[in-house]
Each structure stands twice: as structure tokens, then as C-alpha cells.
Amino acid sequence: GRKAAKKAAGRPGGKSRGKRVRVAVLMGSKSDWDAMKAAVEVLEGMGVGCDVRVISAHRTPARHSAYLTTAESKGIEVFICGAGFAAHLAGVTAALTPLPVLGVPLDSSALNGVDSLLATVQMPGGIPVATFGIGKSGAKNAGLFAAAILAGSDAKLRRALDAFRKRQTAAVPERPY
Numbered sequence: 773g774r775k776a777a778k779k780a781a782g783r784p785g786g787k788s789r790g791k792r793v794r795v796a797v798l799m800g801s802k803s804d805w806d807a808m809k810a811a812v813e814v815l816e817g818m819g820v821g822c823d824v825r826v827i828s829a830h831r832t833p834a835r836h837s838a839y840l841t842t843a844e845s846k847g848i849e850v851f852i853c854g855a856g857f858a859a860h861l862a863g864v865t866a867a868l869t870p871l872p873v874l875g876v877p878l879d880s881s882a883l884n885g886v887d888s889l890l891a892t893v894q895m896p897g898g899i900p901v902a903t904f905g906i907g908k909s910g911a912k913n914a915g916l917f918a919a920a921i922l923a924g925s926d927a928k929l930r931r932a933l934d935a936f937r938k939r940q941t942a943a944v945p946e947r948p949y
């Protein structure tokens with residue numbers, strides 16, 4: 773039913789079933805999912821399948837490098853990486869692939885995500901990470917940005933992006949009351 777479909781959204785074999793899986797959405801912890809699902813919702817809403825994984829650059833480094841070894845051959849074209857604290861997931865992912873890596877700093881620690889923002893954005897020259905805002909809005913924008921990258925060679929996705937903007941504009945009221 774609808775409930776099960778909602779529960780399965782963003783999980784491998786969930787809503788991405790039947791969609792071409794082109795984006796990997798990686799996060800350092802299961803506790804990051806609440807923010808990171810905003811990226812998955814936006815992408816799946818436009819028909820782009822996501823491979824969603826908990827992978828930590830610190831806690832599961834072997835899982836990380838193993839995933840990167842096969843991701844491109846499985847069809848992944850863009851990586852979205854969300855992490856909190858000393859957020860190295862996006863940076864290490866970018867070190868392991870030349871494909872675009874979008875980093876989402878998460879608000880998990882006493883520093884409210886400023887630590888993660890600086891860790892994600894301050895990459896040394898040569899290994900780029902496109903860094904988004906802290907938390908859920910950053911994750912949503914990373915999803916939209918991934919769609920914009922893929923839309924360059926995909927007319928159907930370009931139309932889905934146009935439709936998203938149209939709906940968003942139409943939803944803004946003229947007055948606040």
C-alpha cells in the first residue's frame with residue numbers, strides 16, 4: 773500500500789525500483805537519514821533512482837573504498853555525501869572518483885554543523901567538492917543540483933526540473949495571511 777511505498781522511499785529496491793539509478797546518496801550514519809532523505813525525495817520525484825547507503829569515511833573506510841570501486845560501473849554519475857562532525861565523507865569520496873561530488877554538512881554536533889561545513893567546503897586545490905548549506909535544505913538543494921547536472925543530457929529530466937520550478941512558484945501566496 774501507500775504506507776509501505778512511503779516507508780520504502782529512498783531505500784534500494786524501494787521507490788527507485790524501475791528507475792535508472794544514477795545518483796549515490798551516501799551518509800555517515802543512519803542518524804543522518806532524516807536530513808538526507810530530502811535529496812532522495814527530490815530526485816525520485818523527478819524519476820531519478822538513488823542508491824542510498826550508510827558509509828562512513830571514519831567508521832567504515834573499507835566499505836567506502838569498496839563502494840567507490842564499483843559505483844561507476846553500476847551507473848552512478850553523481851555522488852551526494854552527507855556527514856556531520858569532522859565531515860570527511862564528501863572529501864574522501866572526491867579523492868576516490870573524478871565524478872561530481874556534492875557535499876552536505878549536517879548539524880550533528882555541539883557546533884551545529886559549522887564544523888561539518890568547514891570540513892566539507894575547505895578542500896585543497898585539485899579535489900573539488902561542491903558544498904551545500906547545512907542540513908535538510910542543503911540536502912534538498914544537493915538533490916536539485918544533481919538533477920540539474922544530469923538534465924544537461926536528458927531532456928525529460930530537464931522538463932521535470934522546469935515543472936518543479938513552476939509548481940514551487942505557483943505555491944507562493946501573494947500575501948502572508
Ligand code: RP5
Pocket residue numbers: 799800801802803804828854855856857878880
Ligand atoms: C558523522 O557523525 C555522521 O555523519 C553523523 O552525522 C555523526 C555520527 O552520528 P552517530 O552515528 O553517532 O549518531 O560521522
